[in-house]
Amino acid sequence: LTDPGAAQRAYELDRKHVFHSWSAQDTLDPMVISAAEGSHVWDGEGNKYLDFSSQLVNTNIGHQHPAVVAAIAAQAAKLCTIAPSYVNDARSEAARLIAERTPGELDRIFFTNGGADANEHAVRMARLHTGRHKVLSAYRSYHGGTHLAVNITGDPRRWASDHASTGTIHFFPPYLYRTAFHAATEAEEAQRALEHLEQLIEFEGPSSIAAIMLESIPGTAGIYVPPAGYMQGVRELCTKHGIVFIADEVMAGFGRTGKWFAVEHFDVVPDLLTFAKGVNSGYVPLGGVAINPEIAATFGTRAYPGGLTYSGHPLATAAAVATINAMEREGIVQHAERVGTDVIGPALAGFVERHRSVGEVRGLGVFWAIELVRNRVTREPLAPYGSSSPEMNQLVTACKSRGLIPFANFNRIHVVPPCNISVEDARAGLAIVDEVLDLADTFAE
Ligand code: PMP
Numbered sequence: 001l002t003d004p005g006a007a008q009r010a011y012e013l014d015r016k017h018v019f020h021s022w023s024a025q026d027t028l029d030p031m032v033i034s035a036a037e038g039s040h041v042w043d044g045e046g047n048k049y050l051d052f053s054s055q056l057v058n059t060n061i062g063h064q065h066p067a068v069v070a071a072i073a074a075q076a077a078k079l080c081t082i083a084p085s086y087v088n089d090a091r092s093e094a095a096r097l098i099a100e101r102t103p104g105e106l107d108r109i110f111f112t113n114g115g116a117d118a119n120e121h122a123v124r125m126a127r128l129h130t131g132r133h134k135v136l137s138a139y140r141s142y143h144g145g146t147h148l149a150v151n152i153t154g155d156p157r158r159w160a161s162d163h164a165s166t167g168t169i170h171f172f173p174p175y176l177y178r179t180a181f182h183a184a185t186e187a188e189e190a191q192r193a194l195e196h197l198e199q200l201i202e203f204e205g206p207s208s209i210a211a212i213m214l215e216s217i218p219g220t221a222g223i224y225v226p227p228a229g230y231m232q233g234v235r236e237l238c239t240k241h242g243i244v245f246i247a248d249e250v251m252a253g254f255g256r257t258g259k260w261f262a263v264e265h266f267d268v269v270p271d272l273l274t275f276a277k278g279v280n281s282g283y284v285p286l287g288g289v290a291i292n293p294e295i296a297a298t299f300g301t302r303a304y305p306g307g308l309t310y311s312g313h314p315l316a317t318a319a320a321v322a323t324i325n326a327m328e329r330e331g332i333v334q335h336a337e338r339v340g341t342d343v344i345g346p347a348l349a350g351f352v353e354r355h356r357s358v359g360e361v362r363g364l365g366v367f368w369a370i371e372l373v374r375n376r377v378t379r380e381p382l383a384p385y386g387s388s389s390p391e392m393n394q395l396v397t398a399c400k401s402r403g404l405i406p407f408a409n410f411n412r413i414h415v416v417p418p419c420n421i422s423v424e425d426a427r428a429g430l431a432i433v434d435e436v437l438d439l440a441d442t443f444a445e
Contacts, residue, residue, distance in 0.1 A: 002034040007044025010034075021145070022157070031400075036063030039421045041405065049400070050429045053407035055219055055367065055416035058277035060255050060336075061326055062418040068283050071322030075314050084111075084311035091312035094320040098279065098290060101260045101324070104269030106290035110304075111312035115250030115276035116144020118287040119213065122272045123148060124306055125291065126211035126244035129298045133166070134204060136197075136212045136243075138173035140221040143213060143248055152213055155221045156386030171200050173214070175224045177360045177371065178379065186227035194233040206241035211272075216262035219251030220409055223369035225362060231266035238271070244295065245270045250287065254278030255327055255419045258337025258365035265364070271295060280323045286316035327419075336419035339426055340365040344415055347430040357382065357440035368415040370433070375445045381411035382443060391443045398439050404432045 011032050020028055032044030039062055041049050051059070061068065075090055082088050091111065099107035110125075112118045123135055137143065139154035150161045151168045172180040174193035181192035201209060212234060217225055238245040247270035252262035255278060263270060272295060276287030310316070327333060340363070348361035348368055359373035359381075372382035372392075383389035392408055399406040399413075407414040415433065417426060 002042055002044060002046040004045055007032045007034050011044065038062040038064070039418050039425050047403070049403050049405045050417070050425060050432070051405050052399075052415060052417050052429045052433070053405045054418045055251060055256065055407055055414060057282035058251065058254065058256065059282050060278045060419040061281045061323055061330075061332055062420050065281065065323075065326060067326045068281060068319050068322040071318050072283065072315055075318035079314050082314060084307060084309065088312070088314050088317075090314045090318040090321060094279075094312070094317035094324075097321060097324045098275070098288070102273055102290045103261060103264055104292065106269070106273050106292055108291040108293075108296040110289045110291060111317070112276070112287040112289070112308055113285050113310055114144075114287040115248075115274065116146040116149040116287075117308065118250065118274035118276055118289050119143045119149045119152065119246070119248060120146055121306055122246045122274050122289045123152070123211055123213070125272060125289065125295055125298075125304070126246060128305075129295045130210045130242065130244060132208050132210040134209045135168050136200065136204070136209060137168065137170055138214055138218070139170050140173055140175060140224070141215055141218050141248075142220045143215075144250075159386070167208075169200070169204060171197050173218070173224070174227050174230050175222075176227070177224075177362075187229070190227040190230040190233070193230060194237070197234065198237060201237060201241060201243075206243070209241065209243050211244040211246050212238055213246040213248055215248045215250075215252060216266070217252045217257055217364075217367065219367070222371070222409075222412060223363045223367055223414060225364060226266065231263065231268045235268045235270075244272060246272045246274065248274050250274055250276045251278075252367065254281075254323075255333040255336050256365055256367045256416075258333065258340055260333060278323075280316060280319035283319040283323070284313070284316040285310075286313070286320060288312075330420065332420045336365040339417075339419075339421060339423065340368070343423055343426045344368050344430065347427075347434075348415065351434065351437055354434075355437040355441050357437060357444035363415070366415075366417050366419050366421065370413045370415065370437075372411045372413065372440055372444075374443060382440065383411040385410060391440070395436055395440055398436045399432060402432045402435065404429055406433075406436075 035042040095109040137152045141154040143149045143152045154170045174189045176189045183189035247263045253275045271292050273290040360371045374380045383392045
């Protein structure tokens with residue numbers, strides 16, 4: 001399966017020529033991935049690992065799914081390149097499949113190359129639709145690495161690039177474990193977070209606010225599920241003040257939470273919904289904005305001033321068609337929901353009982369976070385907000401040495417396998433995480 005010589009050469013060329021994202025280049029020792037299948041990947045020496053990190057690219061239907069690989073090959077043989085102003089069947093069909101799955105009447109699809117540019121375009125649409133300019137978004141969020149998207153981002157990835165934020169304003173989202181509102185219950189947290197947002201809108205001036213952008217369930221910022229009533233409350237505030245509600249489903253969308261879109265858990269229909277990653281399981285870069293009829297109508301006779309060369313690229317949209325059809329055929333969304341309810345949720349509840357380093361666990365579907373602390377009473381995190389720590393690095397190494405690729409961020413280890421992971425593999429991965437938490441316990445008081 002693997003060729004150690006080729007892997008070594010790839011590593012050397014990478015270290016010489018590849019400039020990596022979000023990293024100090026000289027400190028890196030990246031792993032070579034030479035092959036993948038389903039929920040597993042292989043490194044350059046042929047060692048096999050279980051992929052418990054798949055929220056990042058959202059390989060929701062697993063690696064190398066034969067139907068998607070075949071669809072990409074078939075499309076490549078038929079038509080690879082076409083200017084976005086022409087019709088192509090892969091793009092038309094992908095737009096239909098997406099529109100039919102998004103909630104409400106979000107049935108016009110603007111395709112982008114990924115998540116950040118989907119969010120940029122959603123904001124542009126909201127600004128032109130409302131004639132207003134400000135965008136409100138939550139601390140503890142991530143919306144992308146391009147200029148505006150990183151300004152809208154609420155987590156520390158914004159700090160280094162935040163020198164020219166144009167009308168982006170942040171608010172505290174509900175997050176009971178580290179409440180900004182001195183709340184004692186989820187209900188109190190939801191209510192006070194809504195009051196905070198309402199005041200912010202009042203003080204900023206509703207007539208200057210184009211949009212509120214929220215991840216329906218924030219991903220890399222910590223998988224904190226909004227408490228009951230919060231998202232409905234945001235929806236009501238947007239409707240009341242004529243603000244466009246943009247749901248960022250780039251990470252949570254397309255099955256990961258056990259529904260097609262995470263916003264469905266809250267019975268809320270946004271005005272714009274952005275997606276990427278899971279739309280074609282990350283096989284070919286693709287993102288987009290699903291647009292409601294009112295906003296689409298703004299650009300009925302007036303031109304939409306924006307576009308991308310690869311908007312709805314045939315290879316990417318053919319992969320989306322194959323992914324969505326495979327998800328339906330194989331019941332993958334329902335499977336993700338069951339694995340969360342029957343396997344991951346109960347296992348993580350057990351970790352809270354057994355491991356003193358576990359402050360809180362939270363999530364649903366195949367979208368879970370374990371928040372690690374040094375002390376359960378003070379809730380001091382195992383790594384400071386915005387960075388890692390030697391202890392967290394040791395935990396990541398311990399996972400890898402046991403054959404599991406984790407997703408770790410600050411003081412959290414996420415449990416985020418592909419949506420179609422087998423129950424057996426999910427249990428095997430959780431057993432490894434359990435062992436690694438024994439090591440985490442040695443760092444906690
Ligand atoms: N929004 C969310 C919620 C994301 O998780 C990400 C990527 N991690 C993005 C936007 C940006 O997507 P991309 O990297 O495809 O630009």
